[in-house]
Amino acid sequence: MLEQRLRRAEERVRGYLAPYGGDLPSVRIAVEPGLGEGTLATHRHPGTVVVRDESVPESVIAHELVHIAQGTLEQFRGFRLLYTLLAEGLAEWMTKTLYPEHEVKYGAGYRLVGCLAATDEGSVGGLLRVNDLPLTSEDVEAILASPRLPDYSRDLLNSMADQIRKSVATAVEAGVTDPTFVPLGEELRAWKFLLDGRYEGVWNEVGEALAEWFGSEHPA
Numbered sequence: 001m002l003e004q005r006l007r008r009a010e011e012r013v014r015g016y017l018a019p020y021g022g023d024l025p026s027v028r029i030a031v032e033p034g035l036g037e038g039t040l041a042t043h044r045h046p047g048t049v050v051v052r053d054e055s056v057p058e059s060v061i062a063h064e065l066v067h068i069a070q071g072t073l074e075q076f077r078g079f080r081l082l083y084t085l086l087a088e089g090l091a092e093w094m095t096k097t098l099y100p101e102h103e104v105k106y107g108a109g110y111r112l113v114g115c116l117a118a119t120d121e122g123s124v125g126g127l128l129r130v131n132d133l134p135l136t137s138e139d140v141e142a143i144l145a146s147p148r149l150p151d152y153s154r155d156l157l158n159s160m161a162d163q164i165r166k167s168v169a170t171a172v173e174a175g176v177t178d179p180t181f182v183p184l185g186e187e188l189r190a191w192k193f194l195l196d197g198r199y200e201g202v203w204n205e206v207g208e209a210l211a212e213w214f215g216s217e218h219p220a
Contacts, residue, residue, distance in 0.1 A: 059099035089113035112209035
């Protein structure tokens with residue numbers, strides 16, 4: 001039964017998250033046959049897994065539970081964001097660990113998170129809390145100046161740079177931590193996480209995953 005698969009997946013995911021300080025809110029599951037084409041499942045704030053039909057595999061439910069645990073923000077489908085790559089990669093990596101038979105949909109994200117976790121196990125906890133990373137004006141300037149930034153990300157952030165700077169300054173002054181308060185705040189936090197220096201030794205592998213995701217040349 002669908003409810004039983006949800007509870008089994010919930011138990012597994014909770015157990016996996018615990019060492020990293022992660023947890024799940026109370027969760028429920030709903031069936032919605034009208035989900036978009038090619039979408040088996042999705043999640044809705046604060047704790048609902050939505051599936052196309054009752055035959056959805058348990059591993060797919062687990063994938064959505066990881067998103068719920070992270071508090072993954074919804075993204076406009078046209079944006080190929082690093083935030084999306086990391087969020088999907090984390091969900092895929094955890095799910096594949098718990099369910100070896102799981103069919104990975106986001107290969108670049110899966111490989112990227114696996115590389116980050118192998119380099120620094122604390123990466124998993126960091127990815128679970130990427131929405132909570134503090135963001136300062138200095139962070140914004142460092143990210144925009146980084147040669148590691150793919151052209152797509154640079155163009156996207158530069159197009160809103162002045163608004164981003166003003167919003168970050170206002171957020172810092174007012175003590176606002178909601179990542180959505182700053183335009184593309186979630187994307188800036190994702191780049192702050194990836195560019196903090198821990199992954200310099202594996203940047204070749206990281207760059208390959210980024211190039212695949214962004215459809216660009218290997219970042220420097």
